[in-house]
Amino acid sequence: MSESKKSLTPLSEIGEFGLIQKLTENLPHYHKSTLKGVGDDAAVMQYGDKFLVMTTDMLMEGVHFNLVYTPLKHLGYKAAVVNFSDVFAMNALPRQMVVSIALSNKFSLEAMNEFYGGLRLACENYKVDLVGGDTSSSLTGMAISITVIGEVDKDKITYRSQAKENDLICVTGDLGAAYMGLQILEREKKIFEDLKGFQPKLDEYEYVLRRQLKPEARKEVIEYFHTNNIIPTSMIDISDGLSSELLHICSQSGTGCSVYQNKIPIADTTEQAAKELNIEPLICALNGGEDYELLFTVPLTQYDTILARNDISIIGHITHASEGCNLVTELGQQIELKAQGWNAYKE
Numbered sequence: 067m068s069e070s071k072k073s074l075t076p077l078s079e080i081g082e083f084g085l086i087q088k089l090t091e092n093l094p095h096y097h098k099s100t101l102k103g104v105g106d107d108a109a110v111m112q113y114g115d116k117f118l119v120m121t122t123d124m125l126m127e128g129v130h131f132n133l134v135y136t137p138l139k140h141l142g143y144k145a146a147v148v149n150f151s152d153v154f155a156m157n158a159l160p161r162q163m164v165v166s167i168a169l170s171n172k173f174s175l176e177a178m179n180e181f182y183g184g185l186r187l188a189c190e191n192y193k194v195d196l197v198g199g200d201t202s203s204s205l206t207g208m209a210i211s212i213t214v215i216g217e218v219d220k221d222k223i224t225y226r227s228q229a230k231e232n233d234l235i236c237v238t239g240d241l242g243a244a245y246m247g248l249q250i251l252e253r254e255k256k257i258f259e260d261l262k263g264f265q266p267k268l269d270e271y272e273y274v275l276r277r278q279l280k281p282e283a284r285k286e287v288i289e290y291f292h293t294n295n296i297i298p299t300s301m302i303d304i305s306d307g308l309s310s311e312l313l314h315i316c317s318q319s320g321t322g323c324s325v326y327q328n329k330i331p332i333a334d335t336t337e338q339a340a341k342e343l344n345i346e347p348l349i350c351a352l353n354g355g356e357d358y359e360l361l362f363t364v365p366l367t368q369y370d371t372i373l374a375r376n377d378i379s380i381i382g383h384i385t386h387a388s389e390g391c392n393l394v395t396e397l398g399q400q401i402e403l404k405a406q407g408w409n410a411y412k413e
């Protein structure tokens with residue numbers, strides 16, 4: 067092995083976030099209109115009276131989706147919605163989208179029409195204009211890259227970084243279902259491969275499967291914020307699991323947090339599926355990814371306005387940084403939160 071080769075750093079050593087940090091260290095901004103670059107759910111730019119936000123996501127066949135059990139229409143829908151979710155996490159509304167795809171020979175026009183059917187449906191449901199993209203060939207299957215631009219009034223933009231001590235920590239919907247959906251799909255795929263011709267019965271898992279295959283982003287919650295003049299002090303969407311996202315908010319806000327185990331929303335169907343597969347439901351909620359719910363903080367004064375909605379749970383509060391980030395169990399024990407969410411390069 068040559069000297070230079072010896073000193074190479076494997077990506078598995080630094081992980082996904084470490085890699086992003088190294089690559090984007092000291093990136094200069096040449097324009098005053100660039101308000102926020104790397105480090106939040108979307109970049110923020112100022113044009114006229116509005117702030118624009120821009121976010122992009124890439125999905126690779128075999129890594130992010132498996133076409134054995136992912137219908138292409140659902141894949142198109144999900145690919146769009148995960149980007150809308152990042153826009154909502156800035157308290158903004160998505161407006162335009164560009165879509166780039168790389169395809170191998172195994173795909174037909176009919177298959178790609180299915181995929182675009184999903185994209186179109188997502189654009190219709192969330193009122194987003196598909197305005198362009200790029201198409202290329204691929205040697206290894208399908209790759210999808212989607213970029214979405216959104217807009218928000220200047221005074222409503224929400225970052226990850228402004229959570230304050232005593233703020234309420236809130237989460238929309240319920241957690242862990244998408245992860246359980248994936249586990250069920252993986253299990254059925256194995257059985258299917260072993261027993262040729264086996265038709266899985268998936269009706270009882272309808273909810274968790276839908277959460278995995280055709281997730282929705284929380285547009286109605288952002289609209290509620292806007293009409294009720296709620297500006298969260300911090301917000302992030304839950305793509306990598308509650309623990310990981312809480313740690314992002316706390317590290318960027320310079321705070322700690324306490325969240326309560328018995329307040330974390332988990333659907334009954336998620337619990338049932340988890341028990342069946344011998345997985346602890348709480349672990350799905352804390353570390354399972356792809357829920358696309360919103361995690362946000364608001365001042366205590368917003369307590370009543372938040373309580374008015376039954377699709378938002380208050381799960382804890384922000385503390386001083388010195389107290390650390392903790393989960394308080396049903397028995398009152400404090401457990402330090404650790405990020406064990408999805409990470410592209412770490413095992």
Ligand code: ADP
Pocket residue numbers: 086089090103104105106107108109123152305
């Ligand atoms: P999310 O999970 O919300 O999509 P990520 O964890 O993917 O966010 O990204 C965190 C931040 O790092 C974002 O601001 C994103 O724009 C930035 N980022 C990710 N990958 C790169 C890259 N290759 N080059 C520059 N910035 C990146």
Ligand code: MG
Pocket residue numbers: 106107151152155302303304305
């Ligand atoms: Mg995000």
